Amino acid sequence: MATVAQAVETPSSVTSIKSLAESAALNAVPSAYAFNINPEDEADPNDPEFAIPIIDMSILTSGTPEQRSQIIHDLVKICQDWGFFIAINHAVPASLMKAMIDATHGFFKLPDEEKKEFKFGNDVLEMFKHGTSYNLALDKVLLWRDFFKVRTHPEFYSLCKPANFSEVSMEFGKRTRGWH
Structure with missing residues (x-):
């Protein structure tokens, strides 16, 4: 079987992490994307801490x-410590969260040619950005994404593809900002 490096030599054959992961050539995560963790440093997932x-x-x-002051402090x-958290009681119904996830998956299911319309550029103020961290030529640890x-916000912009993304993201934006 060909190694990952051999299988992806031609840049046009693999354009994203999604296409790399779906390719028959992938039999291991490329080392540039792997973090070597010392097993002694791993946290016990059952430890409440x-x-x-x-x-x-x-x-x-x-x-x-x-209470508000304490939650803001928390x-x-x-x-600072974690970088993420689970939010509960946020007024976004589970059905809308699922619809938003499904609409987002719909974007990634689009053919590469259609996603290119939203290709990542250098302008941080762009309304839409699409890209990948796929680049085996770099000699450092990368994000697999x-x-x-x-x-x-402050103005609503949305993708025109996939078909229902705009409507779902508009409702999701309203709910997350409490505009019901």
């Missing part, structure tokens, strides 16, 4: 001033 933090978003709008610390970004 290492549980993903959970933030009750309803406290920000309905809690006492002391958010700052969690973002394809991405797209859509600016939705």
